[in-house]
Amino acid sequence: MSLSGKARLAGVAGWPVSHSRSPALHGHWLRRYRIDGAYVPLPVAPENFERALRALPLLGFRGCNVTVPHKEAALRLVDRASEEARRIGAVNTIVVEADGTLTGSNTDGYGFLENLTGAAPSWRADRGPAVMIGAGGAARAVLVALLDAGAPEVRVTNRSREKAEALADAFGDRVAVVDWSEREAALGQAALVVNTTSLGMTGQPPLELRLDDLPGDALVTDIVYAPLETALLAEARRRGNPVVDGLGMLLHQARPGFEAWFGVPPTVDGALRAAVLSA
Numbered sequence: 001m002s003l004s005g006k007a008r009l010a011g012v013a014g015w016p017v018s019h020s021r022s023p024a025l026h027g028h029w030l031r032r033y034r035i036d037g038a039y040v041p042l043p044v045a046p047e048n049f050e051r052a053l054r055a056l057p058l059l060g061f062r063g064c065n066v067t068v069p070h071k072e073a074a075l076r077l078v079d080r081a082s083e084e085a086r087r088i089g090a091v092n093t094i095v096v097e098a099d100g101t102l103t104g105s106n107t108d109g110y111g112f113l114e115n116l117t118g119a120a121p122s123w124r125a126d127r128g129p130a131v132m133i134g135a136g137g138a139a140r141a142v143l144v145a146l147l148d149a150g151a152p153e154v155r156v157t158n159r160s161r162e163k164a165e166a167l168a169d170a171f172g173d174r175v176a177v178v179d180w181s182e183r184e185a186a187l188g189q190a191a192l193v194v195n196t197t198s199l200g201m202t203g204q205p206p207l208e209l210r211l212d213d214l215p216g217d218a219l220v221t222d223i224v225y226a227p228l229e230t231a232l233l234a235e236a237r238r239r240g241n242p243v244v245d246g247l248g249m250l251l252h253q254a255r256p257g258f259e260a261w262f263g264v265p266p267t268v269d270g271a272l273r274a275a276v277l278s279a
Contacts, residue, residue, distance in 0.1 A: 008037035009060055010261040013052060014067035017041045022065055024279030025254050029266045037262050046070070053077055057100040062261035065254070066092050071106075071137065078104035088140045093257040108138065109145030111253025112194075116221060118252070118268070119244040123219050125149035128191030132156050133183070133207065135163035138223055139196040143167060146192075147174060155190070157183040187214040193236075195222045200230040207232050211239055222246050228277070247273060 012022040018041065026039035042064060044052045049070050056064060066074045071090035075081055078091060079101040085091045091104035116123055130151045132139060135158035146154050157178040158164040168175040178186040187193065193214065199207035201224045209232060214220075220236035225247040233243045251268045259265045 003038055004036050006036060008035065008062050008262050009040070010037070010062050010064055010257070011040040011042040012065040012067055013042040013044045013049070013070055015043060015045050015049075015069060017043045017067065020067060021250065021276050021279050022067075022254065025251065025272065025276050026258060028272055028275040029258055029264075030262070032271075033262075033264045033266070035262050035264065044070070046073070049073055050077055053094070053102060056094070056102070057096045061096055063093070063095040063102075063257065065257060066094060074104055078102040080104070082106065084109060084144060087144050088137075090137055090140070092253070093260075095257070095260045105256070106141060107253040107256050108141035108249070109148075110256065111249045111251070112142050112223070113145050113149060114252035114255075114268075115246075115248030116219065116244055119248060120219055120242050123192070123242070125151045125192070128189060128218075129153040129155055130192040130194065131178075131183075131186050131190045132194050132196060133199070133209070134158055134196035135160070135167050136196065140167065142194060142196050142223070143171060143175065147171060151192075155186045157186060184210050184213060187211065187218075190214060190218050193218060193220045193232075195224065195230070195232055198224065200224055200232055202226045211235055211241070214239070214241065216240055217242070219244065223249055225250060247276065251276065 012020050030037050074091035080103050082105040085104050085106040088106045093105045093107050095103045125146055130146050132154055153174055155176045155178050156164040156167055159180050164177045168177050198204045219242050221244040222230045222232050223246040224230050228245050236243045255266055
């Protein structure tokens with residue numbers, strides 16, 4: 001499509017940002033809905049991030065996504081932030097308001113839950129304990145989403161116990177810390193297992209986790225999507241457990257921003273998955 005002088009503009013800010021699949025994702029929607037707009041990569045070094053954000057309204061941008069390493073800084077710099085963003089401690093979506101001020105939100109937890117409920121409609125967070133591998137930034141978004149959706153307990157296990165304990169301190173009694181050496185025993189009676197780390201991702205060390213104690217009906221998911229089926233998901237599928245890959249989290253977390261910037265509620269479907277995977 002050609003762009004007019006009234007084209008709506010948005011993008012993704014990161015450092016680096018060339019690896020991001022968000023331009024392919026939003027570009028697919030822009031073409032599909034025949035919108036006069038563009039979504040572009042914004043490579044912004046950390047020392048320039050504040051100035052770049054303040055320039056968004058001056059350049060006519062409707063907003064942007066924020067990725068590593070800027071998510072925590074974005075929370076400090078926006079004029080207002082959603083409750084979820086404050087609890088998670090990071091912003092991944094910014095909307096430029098009509099008066100030029102910046103509103104920040106975090107849609108990662110939303111994307112996580114939408115991915116699970118879309119791919120596994122019978123799953124419910126309140127069915128039983130969840131086991132969460134990892135305690136980093138992505139884990140905080142997943143944890144907030146699970147707690148808000150009614151998970152009775154989230155068992156957090158991380159190679160660094162201190163990070164897991166920090167989550168328990170921040171989010172209360174429904175968060176239980178499990179030693180890394182005891183991570184497999186924590187699978188007993190679990191209704192969900194989610195890997196929020198980079199372990200198992202292409203080019204990264206494998207996630208070593210035997211699933212012997214995991215109930216056969218427990219849902220297994222991985223926020224990693226390269227490869228699309230990680231070793232964790234392959235082993236769970238072999239056992240007969242329902243599995244959900246991580247690509248859908250990326251796709252669904254983009255929906256609120258796209259609607260805010262371009263005025264159309266977008267749909268996640270097979271064509272979108274194919275477009276992002278081929279990027």
